[in-house]
Amino acid sequence: RRHGWRGPVQQIDASAGWGVRLTAVARPLGQGEWRRAVVLAVDARAAYVGLSDGSFGQITLDQLTWARDWRKGQRIGPEIRRPADVLAVGDVVLVEPLIVAAGEAALDPPGFGLRQVPDIGGALVALDPHTGRVLAMVGGYDYEISEFNRATQARRQPGSLFKPIVYMAALDGGFTPASIVDDAPITIDQGPDLPKWKPANYTTKFYGRSPLRIGIEKSRNLMTVRVARALGMSTVASYAERFGVVDELPHYLPMALGAGETTLLRMASAYAMIVNGGKHIEPALIERIQDRNGDTVYRRDSRPCDECAIPRWSGQSVPRVPDGRARVIGADTAYQMVWIMRGVVERGTGRRIRDLGKPLAGKTGTTNENKDTWFIGFSPDLVAGVFIGFDQPQPMGYKETGSRVAVPAFKRFMAEALTDQPAIPFRIPPGVRLVRIDGDTGLLPGATTERVILEAFKPGTEPRSSIPTQETGSEGLY
Numbered sequence: 001r002r003h004g005w006r007g008p009v010q011q012i013d014a015s016a017g018w019g020v021r022l023t024a025v026a027r028p029l030g031q032g033e034w035r036r037a038v039v040l041a042v043d044a045r046a047a048y049v050g051l052s053d054g055s056f057g058q059i060t061l062d063q064l065t066w067a068r069d070w071r072k073g074q075r076i077g078p079e080i081r082r083p084a085d086v087l088a089v090g091d092v093v094l095v096e097p098l099i100v101a102a103g104e105a106a107l108d109p110p111g112f113g114l115r116q117v118p119d120i121g122g123a124l125v126a127l128d129p130h131t132g133r134v135l136a137m138v139g140g141y142d143y144e145i146s147e148f149n150r151a152t153q154a155r156r157q158p159g160s161l162f163k164p165i166v167y168m169a170a171l172d173g174g175f176t177p178a179s180i181v182d183d184a185p186i187t188i189d190q191g192p193d194l195p196k197w198k199p200a201n202y203t204t205k206f207y208g209r210s211p212l213r214i215g216i217e218k219s220r221n222l223m224t225v226r227v228a229r230a231l232g233m234s235t236v237a238s239y240a241e242r243f244g245v246v247d248e249l250p251h252y253l254p255m256a257l258g259a260g261e262t263t264l265l266r267m268a269s270a271y272a273m274i275v276n277g278g279k280h281i282e283p284a285l286i287e288r289i290q291d292r293n294g295d296t297v298y299r300r301d302s303r304p305c306d307e308c309a310i311p312r313w314s315g316q317s318v319p320r321v322p323d324g325r326a327r328v329i330g331a332d333t334a335y336q337m338v339w340i341m342r343g344v345v346e347r348g349t350g351r352r353i354r355d356l357g358k359p360l361a362g363k364t365g366t367t368n369e370n371k372d373t374w375f376i377g378f379s380p381d382l383v384a385g386v387f388i389g390f391d392q393p394q395p396m397g398y399k400e401t402g403s404r405v406a407v408p409a410f411k412r413f414m415a416e417a418l419t420d421q422p423a424i425p426f427r428i429p430p431g432v433r434l435v436r437i438d439g440d441t442g443l444l445p446g447a448t449t450e451r452v453i454l455e456a457f458k459p460g461t462e463p464r465s466s467i468p469t470q471e472t473g474s475e476g477l478y
Helices: 018-024 159-172 221-231 233-242 253-257 264-275 331-347 351-356 402-417
Strands: 035-042 046-051 056-060 091-097 112-115 121-127 134-138 180-183 208-211 288-290 296-299 361-366 373-379 382-389 433-438 452-457
Touching: 018 035, 018 046, 046 091, 056 091, 056 112, 121 264, 121 402, 159 221, 159 233, 159 253, 159 264, 159 331, 159 361, 159 373, 159 402, 180 221, 221 233, 221 253, 233 253, 264 331, 264 361, 264 373, 264 382, 331 351, 331 361, 331 452, 351 402, 361 402, 373 402, 382 402
Parallel strands: none
Antiparallel strands: 035 046, 035 091, 046 056, 091 112, 121 134, 121 382, 180 208, 288 296, 361 373, 373 382, 433 452
């Protein structure tokens, strides 16, 4: 809707006999349960429509204000001030009956909302982070329009969604969430006959020395490039491959900003391995297959469990099934990243979902020119990821970022998925220490501290002083 109104389905003669002509209009792909209607009259208050069953309705001005004229480059025309700015007599449009709220008078004729089949594509996937079981998947707006599954088949650039992979490598490589990284201009020599690469933040501003976690919370590109350069892209690539994001990541610095291509399902699976404490999982759509006699012919979970096969229940203890999942990263590093991504929701690019009232963490992703937008987030026991973008990549418009496009879709899904679920906190592995620090310096709080946050540290890596040392002085560590 923010991209405007692309026009009616068709134009027909709205004089006597319009019902026959409306019925003859081909059903648009993706119409779903919406209805086709023809505009019969327009005045200053509403557009009056007829439907193929001979009934009538009206589309009032408040239902038309979104339908500003579509302009090339996802720009839109002037504000809608009267129904005639959108609709004309003879326009065939898609409409949906409006629900009349309790205590509200119904319109006569009944009210309808103007609808439009989206031109944009997208996908959503939700899975259990402990088993990999796919709980829900939407591969597009309507299978009738396209059989292409954008959750599993669309290989797109993840953008900043990839950054947690870089920062987990950093946390294993001597960095802490409070390590200071310089957010300043950087120029990279790409080699003979190639232009210099000058990455920039989304805001095109530079913010100076900042704690490492800010690189995730505020999605700072320049900090990420510096961290990746300090680690070496071979290290970053090994983590990306270990988490199953890609099979082989090219060893180029732009890959640290998500310039490679992957799928929503692979990224959601990688995030699941973060929240489950660093254990490998494989996403699965089929758990078990039985024949017509009820005998199991396939079972995904092949772990042995002799105690599970009992003739009848008589108060036995719960069977203990061995955990055969391979470890991809230390539980302490995984929790540090969960805690950092909790900050994305509390203070960063994902703060639109903080009012859900449940422990949530996640990360946004936006590629150059806003061609791909993402958000993958999770509670302790549920991971959900959203991708939205045109099937043929093109800009989605000014400020159409992951936080503005994908986050609201995630929020609507999680609001329903977690409605009856308790607010379980993220599980802290043994040994991790939560320490209050200065959120701007990464040191212990001092007399000049303005913002205190709780930070997760591995034993022995927490700050010891509120006074900058020579190492953490004005030059910065990285």
